[in-house]
Amino acid sequence: MGEERLLDGVRVAAEISAEVATEVAALKTGGVTPRLDVVLVGEDEASRVYVGSKARACAKLGMESQTHHLAADAPQEEVEGLVERLSRDDAVDGILVQLPLPSALDTGAVLERVDPAKDVDGFHPMNVGRLQRGRPGLVPCTPAGIMELLRREGIEVAGRRAVVVGRSDIVGKPVAMLLLHAHATVTICHSRTRDLAQVTREADILVAAVGRKALIGADHVKPGAVVVDVGIHRVSDRDEVERLFPGDEARLELLARRGSVLTGDVDFSAVAGRVSRITPVPGGVGPLTIAMLMANTVRAARVRRGA
DSSP states (O other): OOGGGBOOHHHHHHHHHHHHHHHHHHHHHTTOOOEEEEEEESOOHHHHHHHHHHHHHHHHHTOEEEEEEEOTTOOHHHHHHHHHHHHHOTTOOEEEEOSSOOTTSOHHHHHTTSOGGGBTTOOSHHHHHHHHHTOSOOOOHHHHHHHHHHHHTTOOOTTOEEEEEOOOTTTHHHHHHHHHHTTOEEEEEOTTOTTHHHHHTTOSEEEEOSOOTTOBOGGGSOTTOEEEEOOOEEEOOHHHHHHHSTTOHHHHHHHHHHSOEEEOSBOHHHHGGGOSEEOOSSSSSHHHHHHHHHHHHHHHHHHHHTO
16 A cells, blocks of 8 residues: 555654653753653563663653562552652652553552552543543543544544544543544444444544454445554464465565564554555554653643643
8 A cells, every 4th residue: 555545653753752852851951850650560571561662762852760660479558559659759750550460459549549640641530530521631642642643644533433443441432532522423332332344334533442453354444534553463373464464575574583473453454445544553553652651751740840
């Protein structure tokens, strides 16, 4: 497909990061260096990679960051106590609890210990309520990134029909609310939606955030729709890669070199020819999440410090 159809998350994330770097430099001239603290519990390899990428992003933009690593068997009281101490620490501007936490922990109780003014993931009930009411607050990073992508790529939202596939608290619900605030008519689908394709074919803007590999196929999209794919899945089976990416020799070479390739919730090869714009995986929504985390941290620093 033509490059002009791709919604370029890498470019938009770079734009946002450049703006954040300018804000950080301005804050530092006034003696304020924004600081993000990350709470990591356990040894989940994906979480460790994500935390490392966040620390590198902070360093690149001139921000401070600290990672607090607790054992996988850390008791609830220890995790909550750490979050409460960070919430009271005036040197800390943003707090991120890396999810998922070990299953023995009560995630909701941990997140409620985060100071809402430092809740750069936007998961505290107070920030969730502010989002629902359209009041200023910290918004979850991936949904905020999706809206920035649509805005900066010139996608009109007002008056259009938007369908969100997935109802998670992290992506599905908040992005639906943001689309609604932008004056779209919004439908949320989920695992119990009957005749999913009939609903998604009504979408001018389709957001796939259901966590199921290549669920959205050609029959699910209306010709000319805008498709945003939030999913990310590793595929290591060669036959499956050939099925998902027919004739894509570059993808097969990547599989041979790395042992896996990435795909999303959308069957890209089947869908791309029917739509007007679409996010690739990788290079679509992913880079925007960290860029918006950095933006949220700077915003929290400004608001907290009156800068």
